[in-house]
Amino acid sequence: MPGQRFIGQSASAAPEPAPTGPQSPAAGPSAPITPQRYRSNAPVIGGLIAVIVVALAVTLVWAGTRLQQGTSTPTTTPTQTTPSAPSYTPSPNWQGIEFTYSGYDASGYWQAGPAVWDDDIVTIPMTLSVDTGIMRFSFFVLDNQQANNDYESIGGTMEVGSVSAGQSQTGTVMFQMPRGDFTLYLATAYGYQVTALLISG
16 A cells, blocks of 8 residues: 555654754853942033033123223212301390291291381381292281270381392381381281291380
């Protein structure tokens, strides 16, 4: 029968295939192990930091120089002292008072002498000095013996007028009233009270 010729034959072992991959070297004495060296980046980082620090220092110096060049040197302005108002002293036997009136922006000094009587006519000498502004003035009196009795001037060289800053005017004002003590008022040209002096009768 076909195939029987193979019966009884001992099957020979198939030949082993030859190895195709790389052959491992024969076992022998092991080669010495060389230790791996790891390179540190510290020098590089340090160099970069040094460069950054130098660059920042140069930038700051440059910016400071530009700011100093752009800043103007402060100049000192001499202070102007405002002259103080003169110190006034009334004439002998006279009395005086300083005054201010915001309506005229006026200030100064007013003084008056003793009253001079001729029957029921009284004359009062006076001087009006103005430091600032223009004082447009008039006068009236209040009878201290009879309440609410006031009198307007009837004459005199200073019945009404005006005095400018830096000037003085001396003259008289006259009233007709019962003899006695009275209050003499310095007033504006419209009759508004500015200040007053007590005059003995």
